[in-house]
Amino acid sequence: MIGIIDYGMGNLYSVSKALERMDHVYFISSLPDELAKADGLILPGVGSFKDAMGILHEKGLVTFIKESIAKGTPLLGICLGMQLLFEESEENGLTQGLGLLKGRITKIPGVTASGETYKVPHMGWNDLELKNASPLLQKIEAGHVYFVHSYYATTNNKNVLASSSYDVEVPAVVGKGNVFGTQFHPEKSSDLGLKILQNFAAIVEKKVTL
Numbered sequence: 001m002i003g004i005i006d007y008g009m010g011n012l013y014s015v016s017k018a019l020e021r022m023d024h025v026y027f028i029s030s031l032p033d034e035l036a037k038a039d040g041l042i043l044p045g046v047g048s049f050k051d052a053m054g055i056l057h058e059k060g061l062v063t064f065i066k067e068s069i070a071k072g073t074p075l076l077g078i079c080l081g082m083q084l085l086f087e088e089s090e091e092n093g094l095t096q097g098l099g100l101l102k103g104r105i106t107k108i109p110g111v112t113a114s115g116e117t118y119k120v121p122h123m124g125w126n127d128l129e130l131k132n133a134s135p136l137l138q139k140i141e142a143g144h145v146y147f148v149h150s151y152y153a154t155t156n157n158k159n160v161l162a163s164s165s166y167d168v169e170v171p172a173v174v175g176k177g178n179v180f181g182t183q184f185h186p187e188k189s190s191d192l193g194l195k196i197l198q199n200f201a202a203i204v205e206k207k208v209t210l
Contacts, residue, residue, distance in 0.1 A: 002026040002204055003038025005065075005081075007055045010044030011185070015078065018187035018194060024201045032064035040204030041065070041073060045080025049089040049105060049151070052080055053097060062098065069100055074178045074210075076136075076200045079149060082174065082181030091151055100179045103155025112167050121150040126164040126172075128184075128192070134161045134175050135208040136199050145172065145182075145189040152183065178203075178210055 002019065006012060006028050019026045026042075029035050043065070045052055056062045069075060077085045086097045089105035097105070110120040125144045130137060145164070152170045162173035164184075173196075174181045180200065186193030202208050 001038055002040045002042060002201065003035040004028045004042045004044065005035060005061060006030040007052065007059060007061060009047045009052050009055065010081065011046055011079075011187070012044060014185070014187045015042060015044050018197055019201075022194065022198055022201070024197075030059055030061070032060050035064065036068070039073070040200065041068060041075045042200075043075060043077040043081035043084065045078065045082075045084060046148075047080060049080065049083055049091040049097070050093065050095040052084055053095055056084070056098075065098060066100070069179060072178055074200065074203045075100075075180065077179075077181035078187075079183065079185055082183050083151060083153065085174070085179060085181050086153055086155065089151065101153075101155060101159055101174060101176055101181070103153050103159075105151045106154055107151050108149075108166065108168060108170075118167055121148060122152075122166045122170070123148050126166065126184075128162050128164060128172055130162050132158065132161050134173075134180075135203050135210060136175055136180050136196060137161055137173065138199050138202075138208065140192065140195060140199070143192040145184040145186070145193055147172075147184045149183060
């Protein structure tokens with residue numbers, strides 16, 4: 001059973017509907033005691049890194065998430081939820097993240113080395129280039145996924161499972177141990193995105209080993 005973490009800044013509807021379409025059992029909660037009953041966790045997110053971390057601290061979810069990871073519970077962060085997995089973000093001043101993955105969240109430059117500008121936020125469909133093998137990407141081939149973000153992760157390449165190019169190389173899928181994240185929205189990324197969610201559910205259900 002998958003627990004979707006509700007801290008008031010996640011796209012709960014689209015994530016839950018995607019799980020419903022695949023017949024995966026889930027529940028939504030903001031309470032650590034309830035979420036502790038889940039076999040796997042999804043941390044969605046839309047908005048400001050600083051605001052999100054503030055709410056997670058207020059609700060006692062930072063400690064809960066870290067303890068869950070230490071116990072081996074699989075976690076999937078989506079969009080802002082992926083960014084929160086890292087050590088810190090430069091958005092609205094330097095803010096400490098969950099620290100589950102090494103790296104910093106920094107703003108997409110919006111200007112090329114030659115001085116040409118490009119749109120920020122990065123919004124729309126972009127190619128997914130596979131980098132490192134992972135159970136999350138089992139039977140996944142390169143394709144297009146849907147992004148909406150202005151910040152991206154700068155991190156150790158070995159934790160980057162797939163990337164996309166938006167002048168800078170954007171880590172699109174990250175993972176280490178039982179911690180995973182997608183910068184794009186898998187629930188809005190057609191069959192490819194749904195397959196990633198299916199793979200996460202298989203990890204939660206221990207149908208594949210990490």
